[in-house]
Amino acid sequence: MxxxxxxxxxxxxxxxxxxxxxxxxxxxxxxxxxxxxxxxxxxxxxxxxxxxxxxxxxxxxxxxxxxxxxxxxxxxxxxxxxxxxxxxxxxxxxxxxxxxxxxxxxxxxxxxxxxxxxxxxxxxxxxxxxxxxxxxxxxxxxxxxxxxxxxxxxxxxxxxxxxxxxxxxxxxxxxxxxxxxxxxxxxxxxxxxxxxxxxxxxxxxxxRDKAAPRASGTLAAHYAPRAKVRLMSAHALRTALELLGPDEARQAGLAVYLRTVPPPTKMVVRRMPSEANAAARELFATLRALDDEAGIRLIWVEAPPEDSAWDGVRDRLTRAAAA
Structure with a gap:
């Protein structure tokens, strides 16, 4: 070293x-x-x-x-x-x-x-x-x-x-x-x-207001993998996965990152920890791992809870999805 x-x-x-x-x-x-x-x-x-x-x-x-x-x-x-x-x-x-x-x-x-x-x-x-x-x-x-x-x-x-x-x-x-x-x-x-x-x-x-100074990491689009990120509610994600199915998911190059939604079979899946600090610790490494999977072009992510403990994780995922 x-x-x-x-x-x-x-x-x-x-x-x-x-x-x-x-x-x-x-x-x-x-x-x-x-x-x-x-x-x-x-x-x-x-x-x-x-x-x-x-x-x-x-x-x-x-x-x-x-x-x-x-x-x-x-x-x-x-x-x-x-x-x-x-x-x-x-x-x-x-x-x-x-x-x-x-x-x-x-x-x-x-x-x-x-x-x-x-x-x-x-x-x-x-x-x-x-x-x-x-x-x-x-x-x-x-x-x-x-x-x-x-x-x-x-x-x-x-x-x-x-x-x-x-x-x-x-x-x-x-x-x-x-x-x-x-x-x-x-x-x-x-x-x-x-x-x-x-x-x-x-x-x-x-x-934040219009007079605020510019600051690091506050642009609308940031923290993004090469694959397109879509942030979805648990209900919307569950419904979309049921409609899509594993064969279509593979053809679309889809990976999913979920917390409460049951993991679908025959798809590239990562589980989000249920505790906010643990999720923050793993967030960027997980997005990188999904981005490195062969053929992945889309990453569907279950939106984190609305409570304040998740503000940092939600902020990063929202900006990643805006890219």
């Missing part, structure tokens, strides 16, 4: 490094160097105005990139850092503009994964105070939750340094809360439930 010290040195020299976090694997570059950040956009095929999240080792490093840390942001950082929560705060003028997609605000997160944390600390010792890192995949596609996913995604870039930290134990990207405009606004759900975030914030979360 490539070493953390080797990876930190590569970041300091302006190279790309893929590394694990507890959410998904990230494709990172030093956030304070425009040329380094530009490599992320080029490798992913990502629009340069779509902002990146800057990963930091601690709150002191976050303050390096922030013009200010509003009180609500500080409360959320205290409650959930290190962990799967990103706060958007006013950006320090003249710093990390490219990573912020040209906006006056910036997204900051302190990851909990021990490899990520060790990397950020080692990089900071070399003068790299933050690492801009979106998910280590092609833009708009399924996020990687293992080092093998990253290696396959960037097989055409064998020079990419990949730190292997095992499977990601959260499995979907961080929740994002905008704290830059005087009220906390939930821009993207994650594994943390809304009620828990509101309790730590000490005030209700507002819903």
């Amino acid at each position: 490539r070493s953390v010290i080797e990876a930190a040195q590569a970041l300091a020299e302006g190279h790309l490094v893929a590394f694990p976090t507890e959410t998904v694997y990230g494709l990172g570059a030093r956030a304070d160097q425009a040329q380094a950040v530009a490599q992320i956009f080029a490798a992913k095929g990502r629009p340069s105005d779509h902002p990146l999240i800057v990963h930091v080792a601690d709150a002191a490093a976050a303050a390096h990139f922030a013009a200010e840390l509003p009180p609500v942001a500080q409360r959320l950082m205290q409650a959930f850092w290190p962990g799967p929560l990103t706060v958007i705060v006013p950006r320090r003028t003249g710093l990390a503009a490219e990573a912020a997609g040209g906006q006056d605000s910036i997204g900051l997160r302190c990851p909990a994964h021990p490899v990520a944390h060790a990397l950020l600390q080692a990089a900071a010792a070399l003068g790299v105070m933050g690492v801009a890192a979106p998910s280590a995949n092609r833009f708009g596609r399924i996020s990687p939750t293992t080092a093998a996913h990253v290696a396959r995604e960037f097989a055409d870039q064998p020079e990419l340094l990949i730190l292997d930290g095992g499977d990601c134990n959260v499995g979907i990207e961080s929740a994002i809360v905008d704290c830059s405009r005087g009220k906390p606004v939930l821009l993207r759900p994650g594994a943390l439930e809304r009620a828990a975030i509101e309790a730590a914030a000490g005030e209700p979360l507002h819903d």
Whole structure:
């Protein structure tokens, strides 16, 4: 396995490094160097105005990139850092503009994964105070939750340094809360439930509005496999499967990902865990596995429950189906 010290040195020299976090694997570059950040956009095929999240080792490093840390942001950082929560705060003028997609605000997160944390600390010792890192995949596609996913995604870039930290134990990207405009606004759900975030914030979360800053992973279509995803209620999925039958399903290149619907025979089937965190942990790996099945062109997915514990999973599947 490539070493953390080797990876930190590569970041300091302006190279790309893929590394694990507890959410998904990230494709990172030093956030304070425009040329380094530009490599992320080029490798992913990502629009340069779509902002990146800057990963930091601690709150002191976050303050390096922030013009200010509003009180609500500080409360959320205290409650959930290190962990799967990103706060958007006013950006320090003249710093990390490219990573912020040209906006006056910036997204900051302190990851909990021990490899990520060790990397950020080692990089900071070399003068790299933050690492801009979106998910280590092609833009708009399924996020990687293992080092093998990253290696396959960037097989055409064998020079990419990949730190292997095992499977990601959260499995979907961080929740994002905008704290830059005087009220906390939930821009993207994650594994943390809304009620828990509101309790730590000490005030209700507002819903996204037209004035919200752009943020990672919030486009209508995202997280998508090559196969077309269709999100269906349990009743609609059960009815459609009964009408279609296994022979037609094979001809259509259909796979199904279900939770409560009885699994049909002679079809490519994956079962969704009944518990939200377990489903989140397996979601992207399952979509990748179905996408890799020979001949699969369609993936029918049973819609998750409506309760808030499933908000993050439902968000990712809704965006995957919109692609």
